[in-house]
Amino acid sequence: MGQKVHPKGFRLGVIENWDSRWFARREYADLLHEDIKVRNFLKKRLYHAGVSKIEIERAANKAKMNIHTARPGIVIGKKGAEIEKLK
Numbered sequence: 001m002g003q004k005v006h007p008k009g010f011r012l013g014v015i016e017n018w019d020s021r022w023f024a025r026r027e028y029a030d031l032l033h034e035d036i037k038v039r040n041f042l043k044k045r046l047y048h049a050g051v052s053k054i055e056i057e058r059a060a061n062k063a064k065m066n067i068h069t070a071r072p073g074i075v076i077g078k079k080g081a082e083i084e085k086l087k
Contacts (some may be wrong), residue, residue: 022058031058042067045086049074 008016024031039054042065050070057064069075076083 017055019053020056020058022056024058038065042086046075051075 012018020032020035022031035056038056042054043051046067046069049072051067052070053066053068055066055068057066067075074082077085
């Protein structure tokens with residue numbers, strides 16, 4: 001019998017990218033928990049926007065988040081008001 005491989009893990013690095021792009025030594029677990037909390041918060045808060053993917057990139061003390069959504073107008077809001085609330 002063959003071993004079962006998850007399709008996402010099989011495609012990583014070839015046609016798929018990682019959802020989190022950062023490197024950490026000692027604080028790896030803390031950053032991972034923070035990523036999970038941020039993803040859960042955004043998925044709950046932006047449920048009606050149809051969020052399909054949240055990518056998190058970290059460099060030094062900054063975090064950049066790319067939110068892939070079906071309805072970006074709901075995420076952005078009028079004149080960027082909703083984005084400012086999320087920050």
